[in-house]
Amino acid sequence: MQQNKTINWKSLFSFHSIVYSLLGVLSAMVALEGFMLPNHFLDGGVTGISILVEEILQVPFTYLLVIFNLPFLYLGYKKIGKTFALRALISILMLTVLMHFVEIPAVTEDKVLIAVFGGFLIGLGIGLVIKAGGVLDGIEIMALHTTKRSAFSTAEIILTFNALIFIGAAFVFDIETAMYSFLVYFTAAKTTDYVIDGFEAFTALTIISSECEKVKSLIVNDFGKAITVYKGERGYLPGTYNVKHDCDIVMTIVTRLEIHRIKEATINIDPKAFFFVQRIKEVKGGIGKQTAKDPFEDHVHANLQESNVQSGE
Template sequence: MNLRSEAKNISLILLGILSAGMGLKGFLLSSHFIDGGVTGISMLLTHIFGIPLSLLIVILNLPFIFMGYRYVGHVFAIKSSLAIIGLSLVLLFVSFPDVTPDKMLTAIFGGVFIGLGIGLAMRGGAVLDGTEIAAVLVSKNYPLLKVSDVILILNIFIFCLATVFLGVEVALYSILTYFAASKMIDFLLHGIEQYTGVTIVSAQSEEIRLAITEKLGRGVTIYQGKRGFGKRGDNNLAIDIIFTVVTRLEIPALRKEIKAIDPKAFLIQQSIDDTDGGMVKRRPLH
């Protein structure tokens, strides 16, 4: 076990707990706004029945932690259990200032702090909300449903209940909180350097390969294909196809280089959630 790596993960989880606690106690609870997922259900039940949020967050997440233990692993389950208990203790014993009475600022920054907390915890190898675990398992059992679809359906149900019990205005502000949290989580997990895979089909593949590797400092993979038009047996049917991975910020420069070499080049772009190995980080140019 890499102690330095584990210390970093623990630090991320602790920061995530404090950030989520700030979002909940410093912004949302005083205005009766809620978030999505298990946290949102816990907050809704707190507002309706007066049950302490610190208790509900632990109880409602227990089934999802058990799922995580069975399908992800014991290390993940232990980390997530401790993280959720830590959040519960923070909500119970740590005081946070009630930052602002402004509803719009409360909704947005409450979501930002919660999203920051959840994202930091996920980077540390834990979760503060079991919704993601449940969504992944449901999508595995029902292939027609994507993870995002399951989360969306659950949150529509939660916000419909919020409309009934808390009022339309509170529900609308809560939806804004959820979107702010989601965007913050996406930013933390994927960041500004979210990678994009680019496939390039061009007769001038060698010149394009050199431009990508020498000018942009990116690695490429070359694989052979055949054109889908023209007469069978045509000697020009075989063609080299280039695949490279760049950040979103590098796409304009990549397109400019390609179009300067071959204005008719065919490009396909696709989002990539994560990468590992290979020359993903930009190579220093000399």
Template sequence: MSLKNRTDTINWKQVLKLSNLMQTIIGCALAVLAMRGFMIPNKFLDGGITGISILLHEVFHVNISLLVLVLNLPFIYLGYKRIGKTFAVQTILAVLVLAAGLLFIDINPITTDRLLIAIFGGLLIGTGVGLVLRSGGVIDGAEVLAVFTKRKTGFSNSEIILLFNALIFAAAAFQFGLETAMYSLITYFTATRATDYVVDGIEQYTAINIISAQQEAVKDYLVNELGKGITVYKGERGYLPGSFEIKTDCEIIVTIVTRLEVHQIQNAIMGIDNKAFVYVQSIKEAAGGILKAKAHGHS
């Protein structure tokens, strides 16, 4: 099946998968708790559609659940056009659950401490957004906007989202005062970190690149002692200042590990060859190979 056919067909098995539905419901429940119990009563904003919804709710007194639903509709359409029908259906489901929660659930303000509101409101909504992302949808259309405008503007996703949110917080500063806008920034950055942690998890993958004179010992350690998969590139080393013309063939050993394992492996490699050149790269996602095998075996 081609990529186009996959995006043109709704994968109902994925949409109705129990784990995805549970993550969507729990994620939306946490977002409702954050918005009703922390953010809305104190005029604190998050970024994206959530922030715009709270801003318009406070200024024009429009029902917050209606705003969340209506403002997300154009982005659901963009997601349908650019990402696929399955994503659009899962996003519609998540937005409907969130809107229903905001409509029917009323929570008294949990605390009046502005710093606690900013931190815990951000943690809750960020965790909620992350759970919905893991299920395959979103509850905020700003991410879809970034994907849609990236090719047209030449800016990266993060730059587009940053500009989008800067406008929201500027409006918050004008409407609610600079102090509330600054606390809202804390909410936003806390939410962003919480979302990243939920999506990437404790097992966020990292690439370790190793160039060593003791390459066979390094490979033996990684494969036979740690149970890792490795890839070996053929390269050249040398080209140093003062001896540019001197170069030698070498092997560049690459392995994918979790961030919890990086320090252990770096120390072990230095024990094998204290002159080894090691550099670490963060990677957004990894799949296949024996990534999961190591999680159940060597740790």
């Protein structure tokens, strides 16, 4: 791949990349020093492994974070590119250096607050660094590579790996700490998704209706959305297999805030309209609202989004 051969210095030191990386590192540092490390709470991935090994071997967490990430950074260098690997290495080194020289006292001893706010801040940090085109935790690079060599999805690989970490936490610390650590991981994962995808994650809404002309007019003229129309057939129902009709299959790109309103308006036109909804990662081109993403994000953010299928009567 061409991106493996040279380092894109302009992208590496762009204002966008520097700001997101710095904010992400600061957020992760506050999460680790102010919430997680003083209370032995874990996140998943390399961060969780580093906290476990620190407790067992009494080796400083910052050293372990760098050492355990190096194999994954090398894998990222080989599979994704030099720019990505260097950006990720800089982010990890920034985090370890700041944690070494800046001391943040524990914010609270309340376990629920630690799990929620620690998870939120570490997820925010990871998400911001990913938006900058790097990573703070190399486990997702490994999952991306392993997916191509196994029958398991990326999400299944990451979940299995993290489950082993939390089982280890139950033995090294106690079951309660492992359970709270899972809450940290869940909060962090959701926060990372929102930071990367945005609160207005784009969705493909597909509608099949006998009143397709009215539905097309509704979406375009009333909601101001562009549509794509596929030619198809509807029918083929149990008991009436031979009954079929030509129809237009209408697809439009909407945000999660628009789905419910469009569905309700469509049902008022055709109560038997059929819907299915699919989350999509990115929208570019056309007249729709665009989302700006770094080309490396799809490589390092390997949390697969499953399609959510909904149907009318």
